[in-house]
Amino acid sequence: MIKKWVEYLKNNPKGYWFKRKLYGWGWVPAKRQGWIVLAVFIAVLIGNGIFLGSKSEPASADLALFFAVIAASVAILFSICWKKGERPCWQWGVPCEGANCDPRSFFIGRAIVIISIAALALAWLALEKLLF
Numbered sequence: 001m002i003k004k005w006v007e008y009l010k011n012n013p014k015g016y017w018f019k020r021k022l023y024g025w026g027w028v029p030a031k032r033q034g035w036i037v038l039a040v041f042i043a044v045l046i047g048n049g050i051f052l053g054s055k056s057e058p059a060s061a062d063l064a065l066f067f068a069v070i071a072a073s074v075a076i077l078f079s080i081c082w083k084k085g086e087r088p089c090w091q092w093g094v095p096c097e098g099a100n101c102d103p104r105s106f107f108i109g110r111a112i113v114i115i116s117i118a119a120l121a122l123a124w125l126a127l128e129k130l131l132f
Contacts, residue, residue: 009028009030016030016031016084017029017031017033017034017037017081017085018086020087020088020091022093023092024090024091025089025090026081027081027086030085033084037077037084038077041073041076044069044073048066048069048073067120071120074116078113
């Protein structure tokens with residue numbers, strides 16, 4: 001299984017930074033640049049958490065900044081993956097030779113983004129009710 005995954009990542013004639021995930025919808029880093037982008041994303045999220053954790057009594061502006069940084073980081077990561085990676089599609093396992101994506105995968109991807117935004121909005125509303 002791991003051998004097939006490594007072969008899949010190495011089969012990258014177009015030089016994508018991110019390749020499609022083997023299972024599900026999304027991307028995995030395939031080149032050094034993709035790993036650097038992912039490391040910077042994780043560092044920003046950790047720094048953001050440390051910033052908020054350093055506040056003994058975070059103000060609403062601090063919380064707004066915290067969630068804004070998370071939303072912006074995810075949007076930037078998504079756009080980099082979209083521009084520098086294969087078009088994601090829903091797949092389960094190593095794709096067959098010449099296999100194309102399911103056309104519904106575009107809509108699945110959009111639905112994932114919309115659900116993620118809705119979840120962030122609901123989390124924000126719940127946090128506002130708890131704090132204010």
